[in-house]
Amino acid sequence: MKDNFAAIPVFVAVIESGNFSSAAEKLGMTKSAVSKRISVLEDNLGVRLFNRTTRSIALTEAGEHFSDYARNALVIANEGFAALHNQQDIPKGTLKINAPMTFTRLHIVPYIKEFLALYPDVKVVLSMDDRVVSLVEGGFDVGIRIGKLEDSSLVAKKLVDCKxxxxxxxxxxxxxxxxxxxxxxxxxxxxxxxxxxxxxxxxxxxxxxxxxxxxxxxxxxxxxxxxxxxxxxxxxxxxxxxxxxxxxxxxxxxxxLMDDYTLPKHAIYAVYPERKHLPEKVRVFIEFMSNKLGDGFGYWDK
CATH class of the missing domain: 3.40.190.290 (D-Maltodextrin-Binding Protein; domain 2)
Incomplete structure (x- = not known):
């Protein structure tokens, strides 16, 4: 089944190019590799898709029937790739945030209106919870954490000190x-x-x-x-x-009280599951909140 899906772009390229050689050039493959991919597809489907001669190829009746589905599948897949690419380039979609209750009420919620005005294609779903929950299990894009970070699998970016x-x-x-x-x-x-x-x-x-x-x-x-x-x-x-x-x-x-004693130093972090392919909506939120909170040193302490 996996090989069948991988063969769809090759099948469509052969149709559009009119022969294996042109399709191979278009795909950056060898002519023999294209021919083999089509032969494997035909074997898997149990039908002949092309009638071949030494000079030309032509779709069989089964090939004509399958070609509409193959073209549509390729178009839909390319539209999906384009949509994902656009979503990475432009902040958009649902941003699910998990954050501690009091800090969020005081220092995140007051800036949500401004953030959404800057990024109108983003929808924020905010879960305020003082318990530390799993970002992955909860389906969260980003979390705010204060103090010691227990989950080493998360990527953490320090926002501000926490005195x-x-x-x-x-x-x-x-x-x-x-x-x-x-x-x-x-x-x-x-x-x-x-x-x-x-x-x-x-x-x-x-x-x-x-x-x-x-x-x-x-x-x-x-x-x-x-x-x-x-x-x-x-x-x-x-x-x-x-x-x-x-x-x-x-x-x-x-x-x-007891100002001549020092208390442990902590920090406030934005955490997220993966460093690679970070969604733009997450990147701009972290950058926005870092700037608003004081860029390393909390504005409330200034």
Whole structure:
């Protein structure tokens, strides 16, 4: 069956050229290779497609009947190749994106209108989910990932740095005091993000020393928006990415703590399954978001 499909362009070329020699020249093949391909096709189909003489060839009745199907098949295939080529050259089609909920709400959704205005032939299907899901199994074209990348089979492009800060509200600090070192956190209500890929431990660095603390508290949640709201309401202390709390820090609704300690450095990535033949719709989206987010350094930190 595979050989039959491969022989269709050869069969059509012979019809259009009128002989094996011209068809061979058109296809960049030898005359004997063309003749053999047609003979194999005839053997597989169990019919003679051409009547051959030393000077000319002519379609048989079966060949005439088959020629319409062969021509149509070749036209449809070429149209498909052209459509794929155009899709690669021009951003178009459905772009399926998987991204974490809070980051996407704050820093991707506000730019979707502009992106779609720039690329009107693209349709965005956005799945916001704080869980890390398989791009391949979910049929996603591109994903946004924060922190440690678990799936090494994906291609990753760094978009921006992801800074974090230990913070609490002035109301909480007034009621419970301000910790100055990691060991004192055991005396505080530490809010924990249950989907944090770094594990349960909070890590701090000072004077080239790593200090690990397991936070204890009465609120564990799988959504960063909920943590931000709890912090603003004075529930406790948490390590938070600045892409969520930068505005609250600037307005003094939240206060950064233990600033003489350094928190682990993370980054925000665009990930996709294949480096080769990257669809144009994916390439322009990654480029667009990289520029909007700050081209390496998050605009919220500037």
């Amino acid at each position: 974090s800060v230990l913070c609490a509200s002035p109301h909480y600090i007034a009621a419970h005091g301000k910790p100055s070192k990691p060991e004192q956190l055991s005396q505080h209500n530490c809010i924990h993000y249950s989907l944090f890929q770094g594990g349960a431990e909070w890590t701090f660095y000072k004077d080239n020393k790593k200090i690990g603390i397991e936070p204890k508290g009465n609120f564990i949640v799988n959504n960063s928006d909920a943590i931000a709201e709890a912090l603003l309401n004075g529930l406790g202390i948490c390590q938070m990415p600045t892409f969520i709390v930068a505005e609250h820090l600037k307005s003094n609704k939240l206060i950064s």
